[in-house]
Amino acid sequence: MNNRRRPTMKDVAKHARVSVSTVSYVLNDSGPVAPERRERVLDAVRVLEYSPNESARSLKRRSASAIGLVVPDLTNQFFALVAEGVQGAAIERGVLVVLCAPQATGLPEGLHAKLLRSQRLDGVIYLTGTGALPTELLELSRSGPVVLVDEQILGFDLPAVVCDSRRGAREVATHVLAHGHRRIVVIGGPSAMWTGQQRLAGYREAFAGAGLDPDSVPVLVGDYRQDSGCELARVALSGPPETRPTALVCANDLMAIGALEHCKAVGLRVPQDVSIVGFDDLPVSALLTPRLTTVRQPAREMGAAAANRLLDLLAKPDGAPPAGEPVMLSTEVEIRDSVAPPPAGP
C-alpha cells in the first residue's frame, strides 16, 4: 500500500516539463496542444499513474457525476434488476450510482434531499415499491431532479419511466378468463400507487370484455408484500368449494407467491383447485412449483431508461425542465403452469 502522496496535475506537468494548463488541455482535449508535448504528458500520466482528483473536478464543474438510486428492498429481484439497469446506463456515461435502501437500513428522513443539496448527488432515481410518500417525494424534487420508476404522482408531473401495466394486466386477466374462470378474486396493489390503479384498471377492462360486470368481482387490497398475499388468499378462499373463487389474480408476484404459500398450507392444489397469476416475472417465479404465470416487466430496461432520462435532464441547458411524457415500455404475458380450467362443477 503506497503511503506516498498521490500525484497531482502539477506533478504531471513538472514531469512532462509543461504547464498545468497544458496537462488539463490534453486530458480533456479542451485546447490545442503540440503532438510532441501531448505525448510527453500522456507518458507522464502513465508513469506516475496519475488520475485526476474528482473532488476537485466536481468542485469546479459544480456537478458530482453521481446519481442516487432509492430502492425499498434490494432483495426483491425486480428492484435488483432495475438497479443493474440503472448502474449500467449510468457508468456508460461516466456517472456513479449511489445506493440508498432507506427502509432496509433506516436512513435518516430527508437524507436524499440533503445529498442533492450538498451536491453529492446530481439527481435521484426513485422506486417507491410498496409505500409511496408523495410528500417526501415532492420535497425531494424541490432539491433536485428526480425520475420515478413505475410510479406517477397525480397532479405533479415528475418525469417517470413506466411500463404498460394496464395492458399487461388486461392480457393476463384475459388469459385467465379464456380458461373459463368466472369466480375470480383480485388481490390488488395499494390503491395509492399508480401501478395498483393501473393494474386494477386493466383487470376490469378484461372482465368487461368478457361480459362480466367488473364491479361484481371482489378486490382485496394488499400491500405488494408476500405476507399480504398469503393473508388475502386465506380470506378469499375461506368459503365452501362451491362458491369459492377458482382463480386468484394477484397484482404482483410476491403476493402471488404468498397466495401459493397459503394454498400449499391448506392443501389446495394449484392449478387444479385454484389458478393463480402474478405480475412482474421475478426470476424466482419460474422456479416455483407450479411455475407462475405472470406478466413480464422489462426491469433492466426500465432502469436503464430511467438513468438516461435523468442524465439527459441533467445535461440540458436546465431552464425549467418539463417532465414530458413518461417513457413507457411494454409488458408481456408469461404463460406458465399456474393456470388451468376451473375444477368441474358438481
Added chain:
Amino acid sequence: MNNRRRPTMKDVAKHARVSVSTVSYVLNDSGPVAPERRERVLDAVRVLEYSPNESARSLKRRSASAIGLVVPDLTNQFFALVAEGVQGAAIERGVLVVLCAPQATGLPEGLHAKLLRSQRLDGVIYLTGTGALPTELLELSRSGPVVLVDEQILGFDLPAVVCDSRRGAREVATHVLAHGHRRIVVIGGPSAMWTGQQRLAGYREAFAGAGLDPDSVPVLVGDYRQDSGCELARVALSGPPETRPTALVCANDLMAIGALEHCKAVGLRVPQDVSIVGFDDLPVSALLTPRLTTVRQPAREMGAAAANRLLDLLAKPDGAPPAGEPVMLSTEVEIRDSVAPPPAGP
C-alpha cells in the same frame, strides 16, 4: 425547481453577519463561538436551506466519504443482502455506497482501481461471486484499501469478512449422513475460490466422521450457477437406481436449485428418491417445493461487518494497514424438507 444558485458558506456568513470561519466553526464545532452568534448562524443555515458542498469538503479533507461495492450479480439475493448490510453500516457513518456490478453491466476493466486513485472512492468492498480474479484484485488493492467478503486470497492477506463455511458444510453433510445416506455426490464450488475449498473440506470432515473414506465420495466441480447445478445433477444421477446417489450435497443454493430443476424434469422426487441440500439460505429457498435444507449465512451482518472493517481501516493513522485476522461470523443449518432417508434397498 429552483434555478437560483445554491447558497455557499459566504452567503450564510453574510446573512448571519459573521465571517466564513465562524460559520465553519459552528458547522463542525471546530472552534469556540459565542452562543448568540452560533444561534445566528444556525438560523441563517435554516433560512437559506444551506448545506455544505461536499465536493469542496472532499477536496479539503482528501477523502470522498464514499466506498465502492463490487458485486457480480444483484439478482442473487445473497449479494443483495450483503449490499443492504454494507449500505446500512456505511450510511450510519456518513459514508455513501457506490454500486458496481461489473459483469452485469460490462464495466471497463480496471475501473475500480481508477476510481480509487481518483479519490472518488476511499475504498472498496469486493464480492467475487463465481469468478475470482486474483490479478485484478491485487491490482485493485495496490490502489487503495479493499475488503473481501466470503473470499480470501492465499498468500496475500487482504482484510476479509467471512463466515464459518467449513463448519456449516460439515454440519449439513452430517445431517444428510444422519438420515442414513451413504451413496452421496458432492456438487462443489469452484476450487479456485476460498468458499469452494472450505465447504468441500467441511463435507470431507463429515464423511470421515461418519466412517466414510472422503476420497470415495465423488466431487463434481460446478461454478455456483444454477445451470451448472442442473447439468451436474444430470451427470450424477445418470446411472441406474441401484448405484445412483441417494443424496446430492450442493455447495450453494443456486446449484441446489438447478439440481432440483433437473430432478423435476426427469421425474425424480425430492426427497423421496433423492435428497438435496444447499448452502446460503437464499430467501427463495424457503419458497421452493420442497423447501430446501441449507446453511444460513448471515449475509446482512457480513455486509455490515465488511463496511465497518473498511471504514475502520480508513480511519486509522494509516501506516501499513495489516489485514489482521479475518472477521469470522457463524453459520447455521436450516433444516427443511429436502432431506429424507434414502429409498429402501431392493
Added chain:
DNA sequence: TTGTAAGCGTTATCAT
C-alpha cells in the same frame, strides 16, 4: 501554441 492566474467552496492557520 503555451503559460499565468483567478476562482470553485471548504477548512485550518494565524493574527487580532
Added chain:
DNA sequence: ATGATAACGCTTACAA
C-alpha cells in the same frame, strides 16, 4: 472569540 487568508487540485479566461 473572531476574522483574514492560504491552501486543496482542477478548469478556463486571458495574456503572451
